Amino acid sequence: MTRASRLILIEKLVRENAITSQEDLLMLMEGAGMKCTQATLSRDLRQMGISRGFDGRGGYRYMLPGKEDKASELLPGTETEAITGMTWAKGLLLINTPPGYASAVAIKIDRARRYEIAGTVAGDDTILLIPRDNLSNEAIEECLSTIFQSNTLTKK
Amino acid sequence: MTRASRLILIEKLVRENAITSQEDLLMLMEGAGMKCTQATLSRDLRQMGISRGFDGRGGYRYMLPGKEDKASELLPGTETEAITGMTWAKGLLLINTPPGYASAVAIKIDRARRYEIAGTVAGDDTILLIPRDNLSNEAIEECLSTIFQSNTLTKK
DNA sequence: ATTATAAGTGCAAATATATACATTTTCTGA
DNA sequence: TCAGAAAATGTATATATTTGCACTTATAAT
Numbered sequence: 019m020t021r022a023s024r025l026i027l028i029e030k031l032v033r034e035n036a037i038t039s040q041e042d043l044l045m046l047m048e049g050a051g052m053k054c055t056q057a058t059l060s061r062d063l064r065q066m067g068i069s070r071g072f073d074g075r076g077g078y079r080y081m082l083p084g085k086e087d088k089a090s091e092l093l094p095g096t097e098t099e100a101i102t103g104m105t106w107a108k109g110l111l112l113i114n115t116p117p118g119y120a121s122a123v124a125i126k127i128d129r130a131r132r133y134e135i136a137g138t139v140a141g142d143d144t145i146l147l148i149p150r151d152n153l154s155n156e157a158i159e160e161c162l163s164t165i166f167q168s169n170t171l172t173k174k
Numbered sequence: 175m176t177r178a179s180r181l182i183l184i185e186k187l188v189r190e191n192a193i194t195s196q197e198d199l200l201m202l203m204e205g206a207g208m209k210c211t212q213a214t215l216s217r218d219l220r221q222m223g224i225s226r227g228f229d230g231r232g233g234y235r236y237m238l239p240g241k242e243d244k245a246s247e248l249l250p251g252t253e254t255e256a257i258t259g260m261t262w263a264k265g266l267l268l269i270n271t272p273p274g275y276a277s278a279v280a281i282k283i284d285r286a287r288r289y290e291i292a293g294t295v296a297g298d299d300t301i302l303l304i305p306r307d308n309l310s311n312e313a314i315e316e317c318l319s320t321i322f323q324s325n326t327l328t329k330k
Numbered sequence: 331a332t333t334a335t336a337a338g339t340g341c342a343a344a345t346a347t348a349t350a351c352a353t354t355t356t357c358t359g360a
Numbered sequence: 361t362c363a364g365a366a367a368a369t370g371t372a373t374a375t376a377t378t379t380g381c382a383c384t385t386a387t388a389a390t
Binding site for chain 4 (some may be wrong): 211217
């Protein structure tokens with residue numbers, strides 16, 4: 019009913035849900051018995067410093083100030099899920115994981131003893147994978163998906 | 175010309191200017207002799223995780239990811255002092271530090287989230303820094319000096 | 331209580347950003 | 361080198377967000 023309570027609801031909804039648009043948030047608010055127009059929402063969000071950012075996996079998401087990146091810390095599960103990103107550079111593959119997971123994932127790769135993979139070096143949240151010479155990036159990625167038997171190995 | 179150099183320019187412009195819209199940024203890019211369409215820019219920004227937020231007082235502003243991290247004040251002495259040497263090899267940069275300091279320095283580098291730096295792997299007294307493809311060694315070194323020049327007064 | 335001032339809101343229109351699709355460019359494997 | 365696949369890009373358009381304006385509601389001082 020009052021403006022203050024609306025702001026509080028907005029904060030809660032943004033914190034607890036992956037909201038992708040103001041229309042989206044509007045629906046949730048209505049579901050909670052509190053409604054206003056999208057224009058008002060735009061003004062509310064500005065006042066609270068809530069803005070739309072990227073969730074680290076291609077999508078958009080509204081997030082509270084200071085929580086910009088925490089979205090990507092949501093998924094420490096099996097080793098497969100522990101791969102949060104991969105980047106090719108200089109013929110090497112950098113694999114990102116949540117903090118502390120790098121060595122667990124690297125061990126799994128090492129144990130596969132695949133010819134294509136010359137070796138790995140694990141830090142805390144990053145693994146450097148050194149492929150053997152003259153192999154395509156794709157071959158390595160295919161190799162990894164075999165090891166993890168999963169489709170969640172997305173590049174970029 | 176190349177995509178990589180465009181991304182680098184974008185990063186630089188966003189870091190050094192108060193950019194309020196993609197059209198805005200587009201102008202600056204053109205002024206720097208590098209042009210593309212707004213659509214491409216939208217995709218570039220998404221890939222780099224650069225999104226529009228609030229500058230704290232009314233206005234909008236594009237900002238680099240994690241630009242509100244204040245918790246990088248963990249290092250004894252300045253990070254600059256903690257770098258005792260650097261060597262280029264195979265397109266990679268090896269950074270030496272006093273024993274035990276590698277990870278602290280690497281964290282600082284990671285947090286800067288510079289596009290030019292694909293990632294780092296830290297051991298105990300050595301950091302392996304992997305640059306993105308098609309960048310000069312000089313670009314990387316300049317990048318590093320920027321990172322360590324901004325916050326050198328860490329000790330509190 | 332009454333008037334003056336400020337704050338909040340909806341509506342419609344203006345801005346701004348993202349995306350589908352077609353095309354061009356770059357990359358890969360033979 | 362060449363054909364096929366994948367990535368990058370522009371164009372046009374769809375989607376999303378912001379804002380000017382008029383109106384309503386709250387606030388404060390007499």
